Amino acid sequence: MEFAPYLFLATLEGAVTAAVLALTAVGLSLVFGVMRVVNVAHGEFFMLGAVLAWWVAHMLGGHPGLGFAAALLIAPLMVGLIAVAADMTVLKRIEYDPERTIVATIGILYIIQQVTLMTYGPDARPVEPPFNTRLAIPWFRFGEDGVELYWPWGLATTSYKLAVIGAAGVVLLCVWLLMARSRIGLLMRATQLDREMALAFAIPVERIYAIVFGLGAGLAALAAVLIVPISQAHYLMGGDPLLLSFIVVIIGGLGSLPGTVVAAILIGLSDGIISVFFSPTLAKILATLLVALVLVFRPQGLFGVRRA
Amino acid sequence: MRRDGQVLELDAINVAYGKARIVRDLSLCVAPGEIVCLLGRNGAGKTTTMKAIMGLLPLLSGQVRLGGRTISDLAPHRVPRAGIGYVPQGRRLFGELTVAQNLEIGMLARGSDARVLEDVFGLFPRLRERRDQRAETLSGGEQQMLATARALCLEPDLLLLDEPTEGLQPSMIEAIRQVVILMRGRGVGVLLVEQRMDAVLSLADRVVFMENGRALETLDGADLRADHSPIERYLGV
Numbered sequence: 203m204e205f206a207p208y209l210f211l212a213t214l215e216g217a218v219t220a221a222v223l224a225l226t227a228v229g230l231s232l233v234f235g236v237m238r239v240v241n242v243a244h245g246e247f248f249m250l251g252a253v254l255a256w257w258v259a260h261m262l263g264g265h266p267g268l269g270f271a272a273a274l275l276i277a278p279l280m281v282g283l284i285a286v287a288a289d290m291t292v293l294k295r296i297e298y299d300p301e302r303t304i305v306a307t308i309g310i311l312y313i314i315q316q317v318t319l320m321t322y323g324p325d326a327r328p329v330e331p332p333f334n335t336r337l338a339i340p341w342f343r344f345g346e347d348g349v350e351l352y353w354p355w356g357l358a359t360t361s362y363k364l365a366v367i368g369a370a371g372v373v374l375l376c377v378w379l380l381m382a383r384s385r386i387g388l389l390m391r392a393t394q395l396d397r398e399m400a401l402a403f404a405i406p407v408e409r410i411y412a413i414v415f416g417l418g419a420g421l422a423a424l425a426a427v428l429i430v431p432i433s434q435a436h437y438l439m440g441g442d443p444l445l446l447s448f449i450v451v452i453i454g455g456l457g458s459l460p461g462t463v464v465a466a467i468l469i470g471l472s473d474g475i476i477s478v479f480f481s482p483t484l485a486k487i488l489a490t491l492l493v494a495l496v497l498v499f500r501p502q503g504l505f506g507v508r509r510a
Numbered sequence: 511m512r513r514d515g516q517v518l519e520l521d522a523i524n525v526a527y528g529k530a531r532i533v534r535d536l537s538l539c540v541a542p543g544e545i546v547c548l549l550g551r552n553g554a555g556k557t558t559t560m561k562a563i564m565g566l567l568p569l570l571s572g573q574v575r576l577g578g579r580t581i582s583d584l585a586p587h588r589v590p591r592a593g594i595g596y597v598p599q600g601r602r603l604f605g606e607l608t609v610a611q612n613l614e615i616g617m618l619a620r621g622s623d624a625r626v627l628e629d630v631f632g633l634f635p636r637l638r639e640r641r642d643q644r645a646e647t648l649s650g651g652e653q654q655m656l657a658t659a660r661a662l663c664l665e666p667d668l669l670l671l672d673e674p675t676e677g678l679q680p681s682m683i684e685a686i687r688q689v690v691i692l693m694r695g696r697g698v699g700v701l702l703v704e705q706r707m708d709a710v711l712s713l714a715d716r717v718v719f720m721e722n723g724r725a726l727e728t729l730d731g732a733d734l735r736a737d738h739s740p741i742e743r744y745l746g747v
Contacts, residue, residue: 302703388611388614388615391604391607392604392607395606395607396604399604401518401564401566401587402589403590403596403616403618403660404591404619405587406585407586431680447670
């Protein structure tokens with residue numbers, strides 16, 4: 203057995219983790235950046251996306267592609283609307299005070315989690331992927347007539363996993379276009395830079411906040427819909443994405459979207475590789491250690507700007 | 511020049527910042543095409559008055575009216591739409607955004623048409639040259655031009671200028687001054703907070719002296735130009 207092909211496989215697995223993590227963390231980063239609040243319930247919005255995906259696919263039946271496509275549209279939209287409602291009924295009332303928002307979102311976390319337990323139940327349920335062709339991974343070796351390809355035994359990924367990576371890339375590109383090129387993105391960035399001046403120039407800051415909170419939750423839900431055919435929907439599945447998103451957002455620099463994506467790739471890939479060769483627990487330990495180092499030596503994060 | 515009615519009327523406003531009451535029973539008015547200057551020591555409540563007009567600080571009592579319409583009960587983001595351009599102290603640009611994007615935010619506030627932007631670029635040609643540059647990379651004077659231009663993009667009936675010449679070199683001060691005079695000529699009401707005596711004396715149609723959040727005295731600009739002694743009395747210059 204050679205090492206290199208297995209490293210390649212582990213990297214592919216890590217890339218799937220990185221893709222899903224990037225979407226989830228960008229959602230968290232967006233909310234923190236624009237609204238300056240920490241959303242502890244972010245992982246539950248992720249979980250809700252997965253559970254709603256199962257529910258939509260289950261209700262529709264028929265071809266798995268149909269159910270999945272519907273879930274891909276409906277679940278993030280519903281989660282986004284739930285988040286908007288939470289923003290308008292809870293966060294707006296406490297005036298987005300940073301400390302009180304943490305406590306309030308912890309409350310939202312438990313409400314979502316327990317309501318899911320009471321309705322959906324404690325089971326882990328799979329959603330069938332729309333397509334799932336096994337793809338053997340080719341590798342090369344130096345044979346008698348130069349380089350030749352071969353297929354190491356048992357080394358394979360699926361077409362769906364590759365599609366997840368591609369889809370996450372497309373969504374991240376859309377988020378970037380939204381922030382950098384669209385009018386609503388301009389208003390969001392202005393609100394992020396100076397809330398008071400945004401108000402003084404007629405930007406409806408409360409509406410922007412509701413949109414951003416919904417968008418952040420919707421991104422987490424979308425990430426969950428993408429991963430649920432691989433990892434199943436369960437009412438406690440929000441913990442890991444929350445922890446990893448926080449790690450990524452801190453390493454990348456609070457509120458910096460490019461930093462978040464770079465850190466997600468870093469953490470996702472190392473998580474995948476270390477999980478394959480050692481253990482998933484070691485991967486989490488190292489990621490947490492990295493956060494500690496970043497906080498000590500570069501508190502603003504790799505890409506963050508030090509604020510006065 | 512239209513002199514009937516007032517652009518801005520403050521009717522006995524009281525404003526608190528946290529628990530401290532900063533502005534007490536302040537009443538003043540600005541007519542179209544008039545430059546009214548708020549004068550007073552640091553902490554007299556000038557900037558607080560500006561923020562209260564913009565709806566950024568809540569009134570304890572009193573009313574703010576713009577063109578006869580009460581604006582002090584509007585949500586803060588609706589106040590500028592009524593027709594107020596605000597040039598805050600310290601400029602407060604959207605630093606990471608480009609010059610063009612800063613101006614676009616001004617344009618979006620009231621849905622001004624493209625002609626307004628051309629007019630603003632006409633007043634500040636230098637901003638056109640730097641339109642794709644990030645606002646934070648501009649020089650101090652250019653930043654002040656941008657802050658003023660951003661406010662003018664709303665086609666305001668009232669312009670609030672909070673220490674617009676602070677820390678600027680003389681040529682920039684003159685450029686800002688000329689624009690303010692031009693706006694007066696177009697019938698815009700201007701409420702100006704200014705520390706520099708020569709700027710006040712050369713611009714103001716009326717001067718309101720503030721101390722401890724109250725308006726002590728209102729003087730005609732022309733009278734003040736003839737006799738500087740009230741300034742010395744109030745500011746101890």
